[in-house]
Amino acid sequence: MSSQAQELETLATSDYKFGWVTDIEQESAPPGLNEDIIRFISEKKNEPDWLLEWRLKAYRHWLTMTDPLKRKKSEQWAMVTYPDIDYQSIVYYSAPKKAGDGPESLDEVDPELLATYEKLGIPLEEQKMLTGVAVDAVFDSVSVATTFKESLAEVGVIFCSFSEAVQDHPDLVRQYLGSVVPHTDNYFAALNSAVFSDGSFCYIPKGVRCPMELSTYFRINAANTGQFERTLVIAEEGAYVSYLEGCTAPMRDENQLHAAVVELVALDNAQIKYSTVQNWYPGDIDGKGGIYNFVTKRGACRGTNSKISWTQVETGSAITWKYPSCILQGDNSVGEFYSVAVTSLKQQADTGTKMIHIGKNTRSTIISKGISALLGQNTYRGAVQVLKGAHNARNFTQCDSMLIGDQCGAHTFPYIDVRNTSAHVEHEATTSKIGEDQIFYCNQRGISTEDAVSMIVNGFCKEVLAELPMEFAVEAQKLLGISLEGSVG
Amino acid sequence: MLEIRNLHAGVEGAEILHGIDLTVNTGEIHAIMGPNGSGKSTLAQVLAGHEAYSVTAGEVIYEGQDLLDMDPDERAVQGVFLAFQYPVEIPGVNSAYFLRTALNAIRTAKDREEVDAIDFLALIRDKLKLVEMDEKFLKRPVNEGFSGGEKKRHEILQMAVLEPRLAILDETDSGLDIDALRIVANGVNTLHSADKATIVVTHYQRLLNNIVPDVVHVMLDGRIVQSGDKTLAMELEEKGYDWIKEEHATHSV
Ligand SMILES: Nc1ncnc2c1ncn2[C@@H]1O[C@H](COP(=O)(O)OP(=O)(O)OP(=O)(O)O)[C@@H](O)[C@H]1O
Ligand SMILES: [Mg+2]
Numbered sequence: 001m002s003s004q005a006q007e008l009e010t011l012a013t014s015d016y017k018f019g020w021v022t023d024i025e026q027e028s029a030p031p032g033l034n035e036d037i038i039r040f041i042s043e044k045k046n047e048p049d050w051l052l053e054w055r056l057k058a059y060r061h062w063l064t065m066t067d068p069l070k071r072k073k074s075e076q077w078a079m080v081t082y083p084d085i086d087y088q089s090i091v092y093y094s095a096p097k098k099a100g101d102g103p104e105s106l107d108e109v110d111p112e113l114l115a116t117y118e119k120l121g122i123p124l125e126e127q128k129m130l131t132g133v134a135v136d137a138v139f140d141s142v143s144v145a146t147t148f149k150e151s152l153a154e155v156g157v158i159f160c161s162f163s164e165a166v167q168d169h170p171d172l173v174r175q176y177l178g179s180v181v182p183h184t185d186n187y188f189a190a191l192n193s194a195v196f197s198d199g200s201f202c203y204i205p206k207g208v209r210c211p212m213e214l215s216t217y218f219r220i221n222a223a224n225t226g227q228f229e230r231t232l233v234i235a236e237e238g239a240y241v242s243y244l245e246g247c248t249a250p251m252r253d254e255n256q257l258h259a260a261v262v263e264l265v266a267l268d269n270a271q272i273k274y275s276t277v278q279n280w281y282p283g284d285i286d287g288k289g290g291i292y293n294f295v296t297k298r299g300a301c302r303g304t305n306s307k308i309s310w311t312q313v314e315t316g317s318a319i320t321w322k323y324p325s326c327i328l329q330g331d332n333s334v335g336e337f338y339s340v341a342v343t344s345l346k347q348q349a350d351t352g353t354k355m356i357h358i359g360k361n362t363r364s365t366i367i368s369k370g371i372s373a374l375l376g377q378n379t380y381r382g383a384v385q386v387l388k389g390a391h392n393a394r395n396f397t398q399c400d401s402m403l404i405g406d407q408c409g410a411h412t413f414p415y416i417d418v419r420n421t422s423a424h425v426e427h428e429a430t431t432s433k434i435g436e437d438q439i440f441y442c443n444q445r446g447i448s449t450e451d452a453v454s455m456i457v458n459g460f461c462k463e464v465l466a467e468l469p470m471e472f473a474v475e476a477q478k479l480l481g482i483s484l485e486g487s488v489g
Numbered sequence: 490m491l492e493i494r495n496l497h498a499g500v501e502g503a504e505i506l507h508g509i510d511l512t513v514n515t516g517e518i519h520a521i522m523g524p525n526g527s528g529k530s531t532l533a534q535v536l537a538g539h540e541a542y543s544v545t546a547g548e549v550i551y552e553g554q555d556l557l558d559m560d561p562d563e564r565a566v567q568g569v570f571l572a573f574q575y576p577v578e579i580p581g582v583n584s585a586y587f588l589r590t591a592l593n594a595i596r597t598a599k600d601r602e603e604v605d606a607i608d609f610l611a612l613i614r615d616k617l618k619l620v621e622m623d624e625k626f627l628k629r630p631v632n633e634g635f636s637g638g639e640k641k642r643h644e645i646l647q648m649a650v651l652e653p654r655l656a657i658l659d660e661t662d663s664g665l666d667i668d669a670l671r672i673v674a675n676g677v678n679t680l681h682s683a684d685k686a687t688i689v690v691t692h693y694q695r696l697l698n699n700i701v702p703d704v705v706h707v708m709l710d711g712r713i714v715q716s717g718d719k720t721l722a723m724e725l726e727e728k729g730y731d732w733i734k735e736e737h738a739t740h741s742v
Contacts, residue, residue: 445591459581
């Protein structure tokens with residue numbers, strides 16, 4: 001018992017690798033939320049009137065909604081607890097001063113920012129980058145740089161910050177914005193629609209296989225600031241794209257809100273692979289600080305034979321609330337969800353997916369791996385819906401939970417709603433435990449505790465890690481090891 | 490090779506081993522027998538470094554070094570191997586990967602080159618033959634769903650791969666069918682050599698027909714109360730433990 005307390009003590013003070021703050025002059029809106037703030041954001045970004053109207057409509061709708069936490073327990077979807085969020089104390093817009101309109105080229109990016117991304121392991125100078133990966137770097141509320149824009153443009157791929165897309169491709173934005181996640185969808189999506197500041201925009205034209213991985217790296221830096229980004233990925237007929245996102249934030253004692261919306265649209269025969277390695281600051285062992293990661297991610301397989309795959313490795317955040325989902329509208333369309341969620345310290349994760357089968361012969365696969373350690377609480381929550389017209393729909397779901405220690409928890413809530421008798425839905429679930437005995441057994445064979453934990457955890461997650469692009473799989477493996485360091489004796 | 494002096498150890502609040510003295514020389518095979526609950530597994534676990542047991546007095550010198558000062562993985566690197574009475578299941582990690590990781594951990598710690606997947610396969614196939622195990626076990630998660638006998642044979646397979654200097658086998662013969670018993674005994678004999686030492690914990694004299702011990706010890710209530718040659722095992726088989734218990738009781742009065 002005492003050794004456990006000691007262990008917790010060490011962990012409480014152990015450092016999160018990305019917890020430093022960039023000292024840079026920021027331009028911020030005053031804290032608080034009202035129509036003027038929304039007008040301020042819209043004006044800052046020089047937005048067309050329709051977009052301001054869209055934001056205001058979302059804001060007015062949001063005002064009519066109830067914070068999910070304030071709903072009756074029985075009406076709450078997620079199983080997380082957190083203190084009331086004071087939406088009037090959050091800063092909704094914060095940007096490094098110079099980058100107001102988005103820099104034209106890397107030469108104009110503040111060196112302090114370049115150094116920040118370099119330190120995060122994401123050098124933005126193209127020659128230093130991983131070949132084959134284009135990056136959009138989002139710092140608090142704005143995109144500070146996008147790499148390889150020109151070479152992508154040569155094949156017709158548009159990859160830029162959301163703000164730029166609004167300026168340069170307003171018709172595309174207007175056509176698709178809110179078409180997958182309407183502003184009325186949920187509390188946090190409505191909030192995001194009102195105040196979103198930046199994010200990434202990708203458009204892959206008909207028949208183009210995007211020649212490199214596209215990625216966005218999100219960094220929250222400023223204090224008391226929320227990050228509300230919006231990502232839109234459109235794959236036209238026969239197009240293919242693999243998109244990645246990574247996230248970190250400084251260690252702060254206050255909680256910070258991250259409420260993003262991601263919309264994916266895949267037309268006939270198009271394929272989108274969307275991967276996330278989320279490592280927001282998780283807070284400490286007492287639950288102090290950390291990011292509230294309340295995110296709405298949804299993909300629409302609009303075309304026949306289209307395919308959307310979500311892969312996520314969630315190791316950070318104090319609270320994660322997200323259900324990357326697929327609307328399988330096109331006949332023969334395919335939705336996939338591969339997830340690893342780690343909750344250690346006092347983290348809570350309530351994550352899973354919704355697969356909505358509408359078209360004929362639609363198929364979905366859900367592989368979820370939840371790992372809980374120390375005081376972490378990990379919930380898989382997923383829904384598989386097969387609508388009337390979805391003949392021969394198929395779903396396979398596998399939810400595995402791993403517990404490290406005996407003070408953490410794992411919960412599984414699969415909701416299944418089948419309205420077509422030809423559907424075939426399968427669900428499997430397992431729970432296993434890594435205890436001192438397993439670690440000792442590995443030690444006795446010469447394997448160090450650290451390697452044993454990482455071997456067991458990686459073995460447990462291998463089906464999901466295999467879905468990540470190579471370099472990121474390696475990163476994710478390391479990250480899993482780091483986030484569980486010290487969680488076993 | 491191994492010298493245990495006045496070893497006292499136990500769990501929080503309760504001493505289980507009340508002063509063990511035991512010397513095992515290089516090249517020897519020792520058998521430890523004794524009734525259920527007498528502390529045989531505790532001794533094995535203490536030697537391997539299980540943190541549930543704390544040592545309150547005494548010392549253990551292994552190859553001239555203080556064994557109790559080493560972490561469990563360090564002991565393994567130094568050649569101490571324990572075949573567990575109850576091998577542990579490790580979900581999600583297949584046996585081949587586990588064994589290669591273990592072998593490479595030990596090799597790396599000794600500044601030797603790691604064995605790659607291909608060389609390892611050749612090596613392990615050889616060892617599988619020794620314990621007459623099917624290759625399909627390599628793909629299964631460690632010990633998960635293995636039968637009792639399969640788990641025991643899998644322990645010997647690991648011993649064959651890791652080639653320890655001091656092997657401690659805790660009731661590796663329990664739960665084995667007649668063929669498996671022969672296979673395990675044969676494996677242990679093959680792996681034993683003049684520069685190694687082996688300690689077998691067992692309840693049955695029949696194992697000792699196959700693995701012939703140099704010394705047999707009887708453990709009772711956390712002490713070694715009698716030692717002798719292999720005939721002691723036969724005597725126990727014949728007469729049970731009562732006579733020793735009585736004798737020991739009179740001694741300690
Ligand atoms: N972790 C523990 N916590 C509490 N008591 C323990 C623990 N480990 C062992 N003991 C106790 O110590 C005594 C010796 O146990 P041990 O397992 O060493 O016996 P053994 O000689 O190996 O018996 P067997 O022949 O049944 O395997 C037993 O009374 C047992 O209940
Ligand atoms: Mg025992």
